[in-house]
Amino acid sequence: MKHVGLMLGGPEDLWPDQLVSDIDAPITDWVGVDRGSLRLLQQDVVPVMAIGDYDSMVPAERHRVEHAVKDMRYSVPEKDDTDSELALQAAFEDLRADEVSIFGATGGRLDHLLVNLWLMAEPRFKEYAPHVAIVDRQNLIRFFRPPAQLVFPRTEYKYVGFVNLTPVTDFTIRNAKYPLAPFASDYPVSWASNEFLGDQPIQITFSKGIIGAIYSKD
């Protein structure tokens, strides 16, 4: 299985203790996004690809990345696609990833965080959504498509919140501490702080849209 790790430029103190994710397979290939490439090299991890405009790096840092990474890609800030969009697309289309885990996506600037969170709401990435995880020190986000899904508990996380990234219809939550009766909304809602009933999976159903499940701990 090809499991690609994307390292974005978010602050290092929010990385999880180990750069692993809930996808039960080691990361086979790393992609560094902008400053993320340098951060991977500092951890003795050589990304197979680097994407960015690298304008936040001093020349010595940039040279280090260019020297180490074979597949260097240069983005143009004026273009519509963000570096994270380019990286996600390259991971699935060029590297043929089966699964992608994204690190360094949170913290710092909130406009960046929202770019990363909302990637999965884009129609072109919908197919990939069930194969993507966003991971930081306190949170793990997975994405679900209609019509019915089981969300399994993970011992590391006490809470699970649900968010509709897109308009949603007939959204229900069953077999959870706080069930939800059929709900429809054009606007986004964060049903925070739900909990699993022991080892049982939570059942969610919805007829359209993308739902994110945010596992978290205090």
Next chain:
Amino acid sequence: MKHVGLMLGGPEDLWPDQLVSDIDAPITDWVGVDRGSLRLLQQDVVPVMAIGDYDSMVPAERHRVEHAVKDMRYSVPEKDDTDSELALQAAFEDLRADEVSIFGATGGRLDHLLVNLWLMAEPRFKEYAPHVAIVDRQNLIRFFRPPAQLVFPRTEYKYVGFVNLTPVTDFTIRNAKYPLAPFASDYPVSWASNEFLGDQPIQITFSKGIIGAIYSKD
């Protein structure tokens, strides 16, 4: 002018250097939400009201809050409204706030962050949206309603990103480093890292929905 500060439970290291906001008036009344009440007391600020279930506090902490705060309100976790929703409503309806600035809304658990960000997308809070700011160490968020608004530069922040909290139609950005031609979307988008042209305000227009402007700095 009544300018209410809401202190939520988010990590203290993300608070801005000073507990002030861009609203050009000092905060006249503080409301503490859950652990936020204790944090205010630790800064020698006595909130006029405290809201929460206080279950993250040890008894001594809880007593300290109950001793200091006259208007104690106890929320029920099973209820639909979150503590931040209750606090925002109380600020405008009970305290008759003209403006509300929210601190401690970011960092830590992402389901909590999204609850706070999406408050302004709720139909019941739409009227209040232009009178609310969310502030942390690197970000300041303001909210805008249709049809046309001027977004003014702030010297402290280099970037401004725009996000549609709700489906949006005919959204345009003019007089900015990266203009946007009329855009419609059912799903959320974060147009990150835009910049002002000198001292000039950015002009945004849109025919429905709520747009958030995220001022930020690296």
